[in-house]
Amino acid sequence: RWPSLLKYYSHTDGVSWLEEYKARHNAGLEAQRIVASFSKRFFSEHVPCDGFSDIETLGCPSHFFEDELMCILNMEGRKGLTWKYYAKKILYFLRQQNILKNLKEYLQRPTDRQSFLEGAVLIDQYCNPLSDICLKSVQAQVDDITDKVRKVLRMKNPRHPSVASKAGEVLVPEVELQRQVLDAMNCVLYEQLKYKGNELDYYNSLNSYIHQVLIRRTGIPISLSVLYLTIARQLGVKLEPVNFPSHFLLRWCQGKEGSTDIFDYTYIDAFGKGKQLTVKECEYLIGHHVTEEFYGVVTSKEVLQRMVGNLLNLGKRESTDQSYQLLRDSLDLYLAMYPDNVQHLMLQARLYFHLGIWPEKVLDILQHIQALDPSQHGAVGYLVQHTLEHIERRKEEVGPEVKHRSDEKHKEVCFSIGLIMKHKRYGYNCVIYGWDPACMMGHEWIRNMNVHSLPHGPHQPFYNVLVEDGSCRYAAQENLEHNSEPREIPHPDIGRYFSEFTGIHYLANTELEIRYPEDLELTRATVQKIYTSGKE
Numbered sequence: 001r002w003p004s005l006l007k008y009y010s011h012t013d014g015v016s017w018l019e020e021y022k023a024r025h026n027a028g029l030e031a032q033r034i035v036a037s038f039s040k041r042f043f044s045e046h047v048p049c050d051g052f053s054d055i056e057t058l059g060c061p062s063h064f065f066e067d068e069l070m071c072i073l074n075m076e077g078r079k080g081l082t083w084k085y086y087a088k089k090i091l092y093f094l095r096q097q098n099i100l101k102n103l104k105e106y107l108q109r110p111t112d113r114q115s116f117l118e119g120a121v122l123i124d125q126y127c128n129p130l131s132d133i134c135l136k137s138v139q140a141q142v143d144d145i146t147d148k149v150r151k152v153l154r155m156k157n158p159r160h161p162s163v164a165s166k167a168g169e170v171l172v173p174e175v176e177l178q179r180q181v182l183d184a185m186n187c188v189l190y191e192q193l194k195y196k197g198n199e200l201d202y203y204n205s206l207n208s209y210i211h212q213v214l215i216r217r218t219g220i221p222i223s224l225s226v227l228y229l230t231i232a233r234q235l236g237v238k239l240e241p242v243n244f245p246s247h248f249l250l251r252w253c254q255g256k257e258g259s260t261d262i263f264d265y266t267y268i269d270a271f272g273k274g275k276q277l278t279v280k281e282c283e284y285l286i287g288h289h290v291t292e293e294f295y296g297v298v299t300s301k302e303v304l305q306r307m308v309g310n311l312l313n314l315g316k317r318e319s320t321d322q323s324y325q326l327l328r329d330s331l332d333l334y335l336a337m338y339p340d341n342v343q344h345l346m347l348q349a350r351l352y353f354h355l356g357i358w359p360e361k362v363l364d365i366l367q368h369i370q371a372l373d374p375s376q377h378g379a380v381g382y383l384v385q386h387t388l389e390h391i392e393r394r395k396e397e398v399g400p401e402v403k404h405r406s407d408e409k410h411k412e413v414c415f416s417i418g419l420i421m422k423h424k425r426y427g428y429n430c431v432i433y434g435w436d437p438a439c440m441m442g443h444e445w446i447r448n449m450n451v452h453s454l455p456h457g458p459h460q461p462f463y464n465v466l467v468e469d470g471s472c473r474y475a476a477q478e479n480l481e482h483n484s485e486p487r488e489i490p491h492p493d494i495g496r497y498f499s500e501f502t503g504i505h506y507l508a509n510t511e512l513e514i515r516y517p518e519d520l521e522l523t524r525a526t527v528q529k530i531y532t533s534g535k536e
Contacts, residue, residue, distance in 0.1 A: 005067055027064030028071070031087075035072060038086035043496070043511035055090060066094060073130075078488065078501035082509040085495025088130065095129035096332070103336055107301060114300040116241070117142065117230045120210040120223065123307055127329045133211045141214045142227065145188060146234045152184040153235075162235040172236040175254060181237045182252070185228070186274035193217060197224065197271035205314050205326060208307060222248035222307055224270035240297040242267065243306060246286045249277075251297065262295040301337060308333045312344075323492070324351060342373045349383060359387045359394075400511075405518040409437050413461045414477060417519040418498065418506040419526060420486035421465065424479050431489045431506050433497040434464035434516075441474065454478060466491040482530055 002024060009015060034055060058065055072080065072087040103122045106114060121135045154163045161170050162181055172178050189195045198207050198218040206212040213219040213227060225241060225248050232239045232250075242249040247269070255264030267277040269285065283289050308330050315327025331348045335341065349365040352358045366380045366387075403410065415421065419432050439451060439458035451458050454476055461477040468489050486504050498506040505527050508520060 002067055004070065005063070008063055023061060024064045024067070027058075027060035028068040030058070030060055031065050031068035031072070035069070035083050035086050035090065038090070039082050039496075039509060039511055042086075055094065062094065062098075066091060069094075078503070080499070081495040081501070082499045083495075085493070088495075092129050096126055096329075099126045099129065100332065100336055103333070107337060111299055111301075115230075116226050116300055116303055117210070119300050119304045120226045120307065123304060123311075123333060124209040124211055126333055127205075127311065127326065128209060128211075131211070138211055138214065142230055142234070145193070146231050148188045148192065149181070149184045149231065149235060152187050153180065156180065156184065162237075170236050171238060178237045178252070181232065181235045182268070182274065182276075185231055185235070189228070189231075190273040195224065195227075196273065197221065203314060203317065205311060208310055208314075219271075220248075220310070221269070221271040222303070222310065225250050226303070228268070228270040228274065239268065241303050242295060243298040243302060244282065244286070244294055245290060247271070248306065249282065251295070252276075262292050265295070267295075305334070305337060308337070324355065327351060340372055342369055342376065345369050345372075346376065346379065353383055353387060356390065359391050362387045400515050402514065403435070403516055405522060412477075413437060415461075415463060415480060416522040416526060417508050417512060417516045418523045420483045420489070420505060421463075421475075421480045422483045423475060424481055428467050428469065429483055429487070429489060430465035430467045430473070430475070431491075431494070431498070432463045432465055433512065436462050438462065439474075439476070451476070466494060466497070482526075484530075 005024070055065075069087045069091040072083050073091070075084065099122060103126070106118065106122060117139065118135055121133065121138050125131075125133050150163055153160050157163075157177075157180055160177060160180060161172055162177075172181060195217045198204065198216075198220065201207070202220060206216065207218065207220045208223055210223060210226065213223045219227075229239045229241060229250055237252070239250045239252055242251050244267075248271075250268040250270060251265040252268055253259060253265055255261065259265070262279055267279070267282050269275045269277060272285075277285065279295065282295075311326060311330035312334060315324060315330050318324065318326055328348075328351065331344060331351070334344050335348065338344070345365055346369055349362050349369070352362045352365075363384065366384055369376050370380050405413070405416075413435055415432055415435070417432055417434070421430050421432060422428070423430065438460065439446060439462045441449075441458075441462075446452065446458055454460075456476070456478055463475050463477065463480060465473050465475055465480075466489055467473055468491065470491055472493070488501050489506075494506070495509075497509060497512045499509040500507040505523055508516065513520060
């Protein structure tokens with residue numbers, strides 16, 4: 001019934017299977033109850049920070065609860081879209097909370113027990129909580145590459161100490177023997193397996209995720225360096241990470257171990273196919289001189305800081321993701337490592353304020369900033385004032401506005417909720433999830449969007465649409481037309497508004513139907529008319 005739960009049991013355990021079945025069954029009912037409640041509670045707003053409080057105090061085993069959420073997500077067909085939408089949000093939250101706990105535990109360990117690979121996996125897991133990523137699987141793939149290197153090494157030097165030894169058991173003492181390991185690694189990674197630096201798509205976030213680096217065999221300097229360093233250490237060669245500006249490097253000691261002389265080291269560019277560089281060549285690589293401090297070794301925490309910093313910068317660049325999920329995730333990770341960093345706390349507060357979400361959490365963050373750095377009182381005061389205004393406006397909100405087709409003021413509205421449309425000018429496919437009898441945006445938006453250049457200007461119905469590229473837009477009626485070949489719209493918020501895709505149109509969920517009670521029949525009639533005329 002629940003094959004994914006087998007991993008939680010040992011063949012030698014004495015288990016009361018009836019009790020386990022009851023516990024799983026009850027956890028399933030609890031998960032269904034909570035998922036069903038989310039649409040009603042949070043339809044008109046982002047799920048607040050305290051929205052998950054009843055999940056955090058679950059009275060059932062969390063792995064049973066998660067398993068039911070996965071069952072909901074894996075339901076076949078195009079039904080249950082709203083359940084899937086909220087099950088995904090809940091699962092995202094639960095897994096991230098667990099990963100954050102594991103990260104904090106990792107950071108509290110002694111530095112010699114902080115594996116660079118494990119740190120990279122934790123970052124990967126946090127940014128991709130719904131993907132099946134685990135340290136054991138990633139380590140197995142790295143071990144497989146290490147075994148390939150051993151085979152090459154055995155062919156060149158059958159008596160090499162790294163050929164027989166297991167992971168990390170024997171440090172190779174002689175520089176020449178270490179060189180043989182690195183040559184074998186370069187042969188396997190770059191010649192046989194074709195790993196390479198991703199120069200063509202450098203700013204793709206996938207380059208930072210270690211499981212994607214292993215799948216796609218490409219990455220950026222720091223992710224390839226973590227892989228390279230891990231394999232080298234498993235073969236007895238101690239490479240160290242170097243936080244070189246603009247281009248992460250590794251260093252390999254040629255002199256006395258622990259030397260502070262930067263000229264006692266050769267520097268390795270994992271992004272550049274394992275090329276070995278001198279100090280001068282490192283400067284040529286980035287095009288300018290740097291001081292000695294940049295050639296020093298860094299800790300695993302500093303490596304993670306740089307990895308997260310890369311993701312933060314990518315998150316700021318993301319223009320298509322209107323939820324700024326990558327920026328939010330990377331800020332969470334950075335503040336888990338450096339909880340008192342005022343700059344990133346302020347960025348987090350501004351981000352939540354901009355998105356109009358979690359005002360109570362914004363106030364908590366601002367209070368923390370003020371305690372850490374009183375000189376920020378100007379920016380803090382501005383955000384506190386506007387956040388309190390937002391909270392007051394939310395309290396004043398009455399029930400949902402209901403729009404009846406039969407109202408005289410709505411007689412010009414031609415299209416209805418759930419119809420798959422095409423934009424006449426830009427050609428994108430979309431689905432309608434709301435409408436207004438006339439443009440309800442402010443004068444500035446109307447001017448910026450050049451609405452007055454339309455034949456009917458702002459005095460025509462406008463529609464809220466979910467677009468196939470993941471964006472949400474507000475389109476004029478004269479710019480939309482029925483899509484002759486309707487298909488599913490791959491938008492992350494589709495389940496927030498719709499419960500099912502029929503193959504021709506979407507069915508509004510209960511909450512959306514309350515707001516547009518007369519649209520469903522019109523949508524069905526419209527679709528039948530278009531479909532019939534199409535067949536004729």
